[in-house]
Amino acid sequence: MPVNVVSTIKGLCKRCFSCIRHCPAKAIKVEDGQATVVWEYCIGCGHCVQVCSQNAKIILSGIEKAEQALKTEKPIACLAPSFVAQYSQYHPGQVISAVKKLGFTEVWEVAFGAYLVTQAYQKHVLSDQEKPYYISTSCPAIINMVEKHYPEFIPYLVPIVSPMIALGRYLKKTFGDRCRVVFIGPCVAKKDEAEDVRKLLTFPEESAGGIMNTEFVSLPVDLTAGQAITRIRETANDAETIYYLYVTDESDHLLGVFSLRQLVMANPKSHIKDFMETHLITVDLTDNQDHCAQIISKYNLLAVPVVDKNNVLHGIVTADDALDKIIPTAWKKRLPKLYH
Numbered sequence: 003m004p005v006n007v008v009s010t011i012k013g014l015c016k017r018c019f020s021c022i023r024h025c026p027a028k029a030i031k032v033e034d035g036q037a038t039v040v041w042e043y044c045i046g047c048g049h050c051v052q053v054c055s056q057n058a059k060i061i062l063s064g065i066e067k068a069e070q071a072l073k074t075e076k077p078i079a080c081l082a083p084s085f086v087a088q089y090s091q092y093h094p095g096q097v098i099s100a101v102k103k104l105g106f107t108e109v110w111e112v113a114f115g116a117y118l119v120t121q122a123y124q125k126h127v128l129s130d131q132e133k134p135y136y137i138s139t140s141c142p143a144i145i146n147m148v149e150k151h152y153p154e155f156i157p158y159l160v161p162i163v164s165p166m167i168a169l170g171r172y173l174k175k176t177f178g179d180r181c182r183v184v185f186i187g188p189c190v191a192k193k194d195e196a197e198d199v200r201k202l203l204t205f206p207e208e209s210a211g212g213i214m215n216t217e218f219v220s221l222p223v224d225l226t227a228g229q230a231i232t233r234i235r236e237t238a239n240d241a242e243t244i245y246y247l248y249v250t251d252e253s254d255h256l257l258g259v260f261s262l263r264q265l266v267m268a269n270p271k272s273h274i275k276d277f278m279e280t281h282l283i284t285v286d287l288t289d290n291q292d293h294c295a296q297i298i299s300k301y302n303l304l305a306v307p308v309v310d311k312n313n314v315l316h317g318i319v320t321a322d323d324a325l326d327k328i329i330p331t332a333w334k335k336r337l338p339k340l341y342h
């Protein structure tokens with residue numbers, strides 16, 4: 003689920019509305035006298051933090067988590083290329099030595115991830131020339147803008163991970179899946195992106211955990227159909243798919259699933275527990291992607307939930323994602339339009 007990377011410190015806001023005027027995504031509303039960020043619309047550009055003269059806007063800090071990792075693990079640091087400009091008074095080698103002194107075992111530059119991504123872009127554009135244009139960006143704020151405000155352009159986003167994620171995956175492959183990676187950089191929107199991919203980087207790229215999407219709709223079991231529809235309207239903006247709605251308990255254990263069709267057809271006063279499917283078809287976080295594709299195809303599903311050994315729901319693998327990994331591009335072109 004998405005995290006609020008920018009928020010308002012209650013009590014400091016003097017209602018000058020400067021942030022509201024400057025927000026490019028119209029993502030700030032006045033609530034209880036405070037200019038409050040609405041994360042469903044916020045793209046994480048961080049502009050409101052700069053324009054607020056009262057220091058009432060804050061950015062989510064990752065320092066505590068990094069300090070914890072330094073105490074208990076031997077993390078690897080990944081430096082955003084901007085470190086050279088930020089610490090221009092020092093030689094880059096001095097900055098790298100200083101980061102190592104903090105306790106990081108390795109220091110890598112995210113620029114290497116950019117090198118990996120460039121190669122993937124070249125391959126993709128050469129092998130898929132059907133679209134008239136592509137949106138090529140590694141900026142998560144731009145991607146948020148497209149996904150949240152211009153969803154009609156989503157098909158034109160090149161489906162290749164950012165340099166940060168490419169490097170994270172490379173490091174996991176090189177140093178083992180259990181190595182801890184800490185990204186150090188100035189980008190606000192990257193914090194949201196990092197939260198989303200944290201789980202994905204924990205698992206091998208070829209596993210269900212490595213290809214799953216963490217933006218899905220989960221609902222508590224005690225809702226009525228009418229309440230569920232209201233909840234979906236309020237929270238499902240970022241969900242990858244709402245064809246399936248997942249029912250979980252307070253600890254995220256998967257209890258049931260039902261389709262959007264079932265929900266719409268149900269009496270608004272009926273309880274979702276009365277019509278949800280409890281004979282669940284799931285895949286494990288560590289199952290390989292071929293298995294996911296087989297399950298999806300065998301049961302004719304649009305997506306399959308990904309759970310751990312304790313039946314805790316972590317994400318979903320959609321039919322597109324599963325097939326995308328196992329079907330060569332040349333074959334995909336021969337498939338019906340439904341796939342594209």
Ligand code: SF4
Pocket residue numbers: 010014015016017018019020021022037053054055056057058059
């Ligand atoms: S710019 Fe700062 S003080 Fe002004 S409305 Fe926004 S949060 Fe409040």
Ligand code: SF4
Pocket residue numbers: 008024025026027028029030039040043044045046047048049050051
């Ligand atoms: S971070 Fe950007 S998009 Fe989000 S509320 Fe602030 S100005 Fe608006």
